[in-house]
Amino acid sequence: MMKAAESGYPLAVSTQQREIFTGLIRIHVLVHAEHESLFGLAMMEELKHHGYRIGPGTLYPLLHGMERDGLLKSELKNVTGRQRRLYKITVTGRKALKKAKTLVDELHHELHEEHPRRVSDLEISEPGESTKADK
């Protein structure tokens, strides 16, 4: 594994790439929230360590969205004299993380394949074909 300093990390996430990488960032958040309560700024530091350069303007709405979706729950707590919003994983979040593990392992495997499966060689069934035959 390449270390952050060797590869020009952390990488800025451009607007065009945001949709792709916020999914990965959400998974990172779930990984850590499974083990401890976390707050935004600390998570930003952790993400920097992993090579993501994102600001609070991206991370805070992302955390709020994850809470809205039921993956995290938060409460305001006093952490070393400062009010912090602390996030914890929910049961729904744990389930999502479990699925993510399987799917990311699968993706990781294919990313490193020299020859990924050829999609154009797959046998396909036309949408609606089987229902036509059923009638």
Ligand SMILES: [Zn+2]
């Ligand atoms: Zn991490």
